[in-house]
Amino acid sequence: METEVLGAAQQMDFSLLALFARASITVKLVVLILIMSSFWSWAITIRKVISYRAARAEADQFDRAFWSGEPLDELYDQIGPTPDGASQKIFAAGMTEWRRSHRQDGNLIAGAQSRIERSMDVAITKEIDKLNNGLSFLATVGSTTPFIGLFGTVWGIKVAFEEIAISQNTSLAVVAPGISEALVATALGLLAAIPAVIFYNKLSTDADKLGGGYEAFADEFSTILSRQLDA
Template sequence: MILDLLAPTLDFAGDSDRLNPVTLFLDADIVVQAIMLGLILASVWVWTIIVTFTFRIARVNRTCDEYEDGFWKAQNFEAFQKERRRADVPMGKVAGSGLAEWRRNAQVPTLDAEGARQRIALALTSSVGEEAENLSNRLNFLATVGSVAPFVGLFGTVWGIMNSFFQIGQQQNSSLAVVAPGISEALFATAIGLFAAIPAVIAYNRFSHRVNMVESRLQRFADKLHAALTRQLESR
């Protein structure tokens, strides 16, 4: 009903010689309409992820900058960590894992220096991987849409063309006036599939690179922290 009302308003200033997307959708077969609707919803969700992830990755970089700057200036790592423990900062979580493992090893009466180094390194590396996974948990949807949406749109196109040929057989008329509208509606499904897939692929590649950069940064921080903590253990 809403689309019926919108169709006249989207008639591109009354130019009937131009394509009207709403009319193409309304005149399409029910199967093609369902495919178009699914692709439109996927496109909306893709753009939602793009916008939210852009703000999220910017916030992560900003908070990590602030945390790292204060961490290396602190006289006591544990005291600084206790002050910032409620902050949702990936770098802070990595530091927390390393400090927790360091504390457990420091309480052992007989210290195994090599074993302590390995355990601290394992705790830090595991935390870095966990933070990278948490940061990229929505990117799989972008990859899925980018690879699947064109084929879903193509399926709608094939179905629409099949329906057009069926109408030719029903009407016993193979003129272009009979075939063209159905083919236009069918091809519109492929267009929507590409509209959903192209931004998804671009965003997935870009955001994967940004996540890799954050992960590399966390790993460098973890390596520096590992060196500092093992140095303190060995000086006992």
């Protein structure tokens, strides 16, 4: 009897697809959730890496144009009131409010400095929100998928023990296939969580650096306008 059980175990397919096919409905649902979460987190990561790289390039290009010595009014006329780049939008917000604060006689309306700073702060907030968009999903995947996988494993082991009790056979050849199917869920949970945590930390740091650069530029621009106001 034991020889027959061992022979059947040796002939059993232990590939991932076979383990998934033999798993219970609950474990299959858990595995599908983990696969979709991992796929979506990788999609967000790739999109963020590309967008952050483009944002850094745009910021460097605009920074060179801003400090090139070209008059700010001419630079504003070139990019327009609704540019595409984040740094350009912050600059355009300040310049738009600067021009709106001038009366027809050329004098400035009172409180122009504070209005310009608020306009740039609003633009910075919008750009930082865009940078952080999607990062919360990576954090959620990194913190929850190990527990989702663990739930699938616990449920799979429960089903395996129930099948063992029904067959009344406790040999390792009978126990191992069910345990293997259950452990796949934990492995997939870790496979989804580890990259999500790593890239969340990396992208969060990059977003903070970009946001800090936007705020530093706004402070410098505000200082330049303040000198003109005082003059």
